[in-house]
Amino acid sequence: MVAKQHTKPDPHAFTVCYVRRSAHHRWLCCDITFSCPNQGLRQQWIQAISENLALLSHRPRCLLVYINPHGGRHLAKWIYDRKVAPLFCRAGISTDVIITERANHARDHLRAQHGDLKKYDGVVCVGGDGMVNEILHGLVSRTQTDHRVDQNQPDAHLVPCSLRIGIIPAGSTDCICYTTMGTNDPVTSALHIIVGDSQPMDVCSVHNNNTFLKYSVSLLGYGFYGDVLTDSEKKRWMGPLRYDLAGVKTFLSHNYYEGSIWFVPAQETQGQPRDQEQCLAGCHVCQQGSYSEKKKLKHLSEDEKFIKGSGSEWCVVRGKFLAVNAATVSCACPRSPRGLSPSAHLADGTADLILVRKCSRFGFFRHLLRHTNADDQFDHPFVEVHRVRRFLFQPKNQEVSDSTEDLSDSEMEKRVKTNAFRPICHASDDITAQSNWTCDGEILPHAAIQAAVSVMNSTTNARQKERQREK
Ligand SMILES: Nc1ncnc2c1ncn2[C@@H]1O[C@H](COP(=O)(O)OP(=O)(O)OP(=O)(O)O)[C@@H](O)[C@H]1O
Numbered sequence: 449m450v451a452k453q454h455t456k457p458d459p460h461a462f463t464v465c466y467v468r469r470s471a472h473h474r475w476l477c478c479d480i481t482f483s484c485p486n487q488g489l490r491q492q493w494i495q496a497i498s499e500n501l502a503l504l505s506h507r508p509r510c511l512l513v514y515i516n517p518h519g520g521r522h523l524a525k526w527i528y529d530r531k532v533a534p535l536f537c538r539a540g541i542s543t544d545v546i547i548t549e550r551a552n553h554a555r556d557h558l559r560a561q562h563g564d565l566k567k568y569d570g571v572v573c574v575g576g577d578g579m580v581n582e583i584l585h586g587l588v589s590r591t592q593t594d595h596r597v598d599q600n601q602p603d604a605h606l607v608p609c610s611l612r613i614g615i616i617p618a619g620s621t622d623c624i625c626y627t628t629m630g631t632n633d634p635v636t637s638a639l640h641i642i643v644g645d646s647q648p649m650d651v652c653s654v655h656n657n658n659t660f661l662k663y664s665v666s667l668l669g670y671g672f673y674g675d676v677l678t679d680s681e682k683k684r685w686m687g688p689l690r691y692d693l694a695g696v697k698t699f700l701s702h703n704y705y706e707g708s709i710w711f712v713p714a715q716e717t718q719g720q721p722r723d724q725e726q727c728l729a730g731c732h733v734c735q736q737g738s739y740s741e742k743k744k745l746k747h748l749s750e751d752e753k754f755i756k757g758s759g760s761e762w763c764v765v766r767g768k769f770l771a772v773n774a775a776t777v778s779c780a781c782p783r784s785p786r787g788l789s790p791s792a793h794l795a796d797g798t799a800d801l802i803l804v805r806k807c808s809r810f811g812f813f814r815h816l817l818r819h820t821n822a823d824d825q826f827d828h829p830f831v832e833v834h835r836v837r838r839f840l841f842q843p844k845n846q847e848v849s850d851s852t853e854d855l856s857d858s859e860m861e862k863r864v865k866t867n868a869f870r871p872i873c874h875a876s877d878d879i880t881a882q883s884n885w886t887c888d889g890e891i892l893p894h895a896a897i898q899a900a901v902s903v904m905n906s907t908t909n910a911r912q913k914e915r916q917r918e919k
């Protein structure tokens with residue numbers, strides 16, 4: 449990692465810090481000390497190592513760090529100070545640290561930055577999924593505003609951000625960290641940041657009536673998870689335990705919700721939700737996905753990109769559901785080490801849409817239990833899973849007219865694009881109970897949504913370009 453001068457006991461020795469892989473995707477920081485016959489040779493080694501390290505332009509030199517002191521077990525500051533800051537210091541990384549004072553502090557701060565972000569190589573989030581989502585919003589919104597992209601347009605082509613986001617897990621679920629890194633260990637995260645690792649991610653944009661609502665990078669959940677999150681918000685003081693209590697309560701209430709889900713299956717991808725492939729670094733499905741997407745979209749106008757980007761036909765599923773989940777990534781976390789959809793990909797431009805129909809309590813319990821072991825959670829007659837590029841959910845009292853089933857695909861696309869679906873409410877209709885969506889663990893107080901997935905790859909930033917020129 450870095451070469452540093454060694455003072456005692458051998459004046460001609462120097463120590464190199466390096467990364468060692470350990471079990472369960474963990475990384476450790478280790479030291480090795482070399483002894484030199486004389487001071488001259490020692491200086492030569494230190495200089496050579498330092499010069500070579502300086503050539504690695506993807507390594508960060510300056511980071512903006514946001515710490516949410518209220519996430520998870522309220523240990524974020526302690527984790528950063530004790531486990532992360534000393535490693536950044538050894539790696540010669542300078543930092544500006546902001547401890548957030550309220551929800552959305554980090555998002556608003558990032559949105560308000562203009563040229564000021566140029567001095568940074570990345571943004572570090574010390575917190576949970578909600579905090580990562582906040583920082584993602586700050587950066588993505590900032591970038592779209594700078595490039596005059598209207599985020600309210602569901603078909604807007606998102607401009608990639610030039611800054612990477614590093615995640616130090618200090619939340620309750622830490623699903624985004626666990627899914628991307630394979631562990632929720634702060635030291636492993638810090639070491640990935642130090643060596644300049646990066647991973648593109650799928651970002652799901654969520655709209656309602658041509659109004660932008662949120663971006664999601666892990667779970668968009670309606671029904672069971674929406675209800676768990678809504679209930680758990682009232683118990684935030686309990687920390688991570690709030691999810692267990694709200695989970696049991698929601699399970700016992702056994703609520704189901706009626707509605708229709710329209711979706712575009714991702715037919716051109718190589719993977720399938722039940723192919724038992726796991727998305728790992730250098731994943732061929734993600735590489736093929738982003739390549740074919742780029743190639744396909746290259747010759748199209750912006751308007752055509754939205755329509756052709758889906759590349760397939762709309763399908764509809766109607767019924768009574770205990771849960772409607774869209775997992776943009778596997779959503780692996782310590783509670784569920786393989787995740788909600790173990791074969792979902794990090795950056796293939798798709799989400800796995802998991803529909804759990806109304807079933808017995810016992811059936812649903814077996815389905816949930818399979819998230820915690822090696823059994824297939826989709827192997828139930830009441831569960832279906834589809835790999836999709838986009839989807840639309842209409843709750844029962846806002847359902848799309850049956851006549852849309854006779855529409856051609858292009859007419860369907862046109863209606864989605866112009867949001868020409870109107871709630872069909874009859875005076876005689878019962879207003880069916882509705883749930884909320886949960887988006888990366890935060891509540892979206894909407895039932896009818898449109899969602900579309902796109903791959904977000906960070907571009908080379910100004911400082912990296914500068915360093916590449918220096919080489
Ligand atoms: N200083 C603060 N005071 C109160 N809320 C904050 C503060 N800073 C950030 N937040 C908000 O707290 C919410 C939850 O934080 P975070 O995601 O870090 O923890 P968590 O919810 O316990 O973990 P997870 O999302 O992994 O379940 C975020 O949505 C964020 O907007």
Ligand SMILES: CCCCCCCCCCCCC/C=C/[C@@H](O)[C@H](CO)NC(=O)CCCCC
Nearest residue numbers: 577621623666667691695779784816819888889
């Ligand atoms: C009978 C045994 C039942 C065991 C059930 C275990 C099921 C675990 C599945 C966990 C899936 C987590 C998906 C991640 C979602 C995150 O975006 C979100 C924010 O951090 N966390 C939750 O929604 C927290 C969700 C917590 C749910 C309990």
Ligand SMILES: [Ca+2]
Nearest residue numbers: 650776793798
């Ligand atoms: Ca995906």
